[in-house]
Amino acid sequence: MTTPLILMGTGDHALVMLDFIQREGFGEVLGVLSPCESAKTWTQTPVLGSDSDVAKMIAKYPHAQFVVAIGNNATRLKVGNDIEKLGGTLASIISKTAVISPQAVIGAGGMILPFVVVHPKAEVGRLALLNTGAIVEHHCQLGEAVHLAPRSVLGGRVTVGSQTLMGVGACAKPAVTIGANVTVGAGSAVVADVANGLTVCGVPAKPL
Ligand SMILES: CC(C)(COP(=O)(O)OP(=O)(O)OC[C@H]1O[C@@H](n2cnc3c(N)ncnc32)[C@H](O)[C@@H]1OP(=O)(O)O)[C@@H](O)C(=O)NCCC(=O)NCCS
Structure with missing residues (x-):
């Protein structure tokens, strides 16, 4: 069984990560969370909500792991820390x-x-x-x-x-x-x- 994944971010780095995850077959990407309005037209991948929906996603998909696909280092660290504080698992x-x-x-x-x-x-x-x-x-x-x-x-x-x-x-x-x-x-x-x-x-x- 492949690991269900939720991608954080819809910027350029997220695009690279999504492509790479799908090509190398790391897991099923359930969707992305992004604070950006433009995310809605980002790719075929469903936009599940924004960064504030992490707790909801953990409850709904308890086995999912989060890929913090954010290029900015400070933002990636903050978002990753917030996910772990809420009990989520970071995917490597x-x-x-x-x-x-x-x-x-x-x-x-x-x-x-x-x-x-x-x-x-x-x-x-x-x-x-x-x-x-x-x-x-x-x-x-x-x-x-x-x-x-x-x-x-x-x-x-x-x-x-x-x-x-x-x-x-x-x-x-x-x-x-x-x-x-x-x-x-x-x-x-x-x-x-x-x-x-x-x-x-x-x-x-x-x-x-
Ligand atoms: C170093 C860096 C942060 C500077 O950005 P900036 O503050 O916007 O600086 P500017 O582009 O205004 O350049 C200022 C001066 O530094 C020089 N400069 C900029 N980047 C340089 C570099 N990498 N090497 C040598 N000189 C550089 C510019 O030629 C300019 O010189 P001048 O004042 O004599 O004209 C940026 O150019 C850079 O290299 N960022 C790394 C980007 C990267 O690799 N990201 C990873 C993406 S996956």
Whole structure:
């Protein structure tokens, strides 16, 4: 029996997740919850309600798991926390083409897209979004709701704080520490520690 899934969100990332879930056969998507009016014409997938209907959905579909398909890190963390507070279960969606070491740890609610690699002893926090082709080397430590955009790369023993975004194709030198709520620009190379809350970009990455 496949797991019934409810998708949170109807933005671009949700579209990618829906397509990927259906193609790889992770489970039956019962529908989506979205606060947006435009959701009504989003896809063929039924819109079951808005974010405020989570408790109702848990009561109606007690075996369903929630995919928090929201690209914004802060919003994804908030929505994921709210679901768990209400007793809901976060689905972890890991592509069949991802290579995840059995010695790596992936937190609840992780979305691991095709061709991602996570090496031994890496720890990935809850609600992480490891986007297409991202690479997490050995012993990396990622906080909650981190987003590694497509083809971003973390060298060994890199630490990434909660809600940080590594932009498309960005990379980090082994053993650097990138703080929480940091944005690393697309194509940038982080070669030194980055303090919380900064936006850095360029090669080498410098504060914007
Ligand atoms: C770094 C970033 C956050 C800056 O965005 P912003 O604050 O709107 O900045 P602007 O686009 O106004 O650019 C400001 C300056 O930084 C430069 N810049 C912007 N992004 C840069 C990058 N990734 N690398 C190098 N320089 C960059 C611009 O050329 C501009 O330089 P100038 O002042 O000399 O003209 C953004 O460009 C970026 O790279 N975001 C990552 C997006 C991404 O990969 N998302 C994942 C989707 S899956």
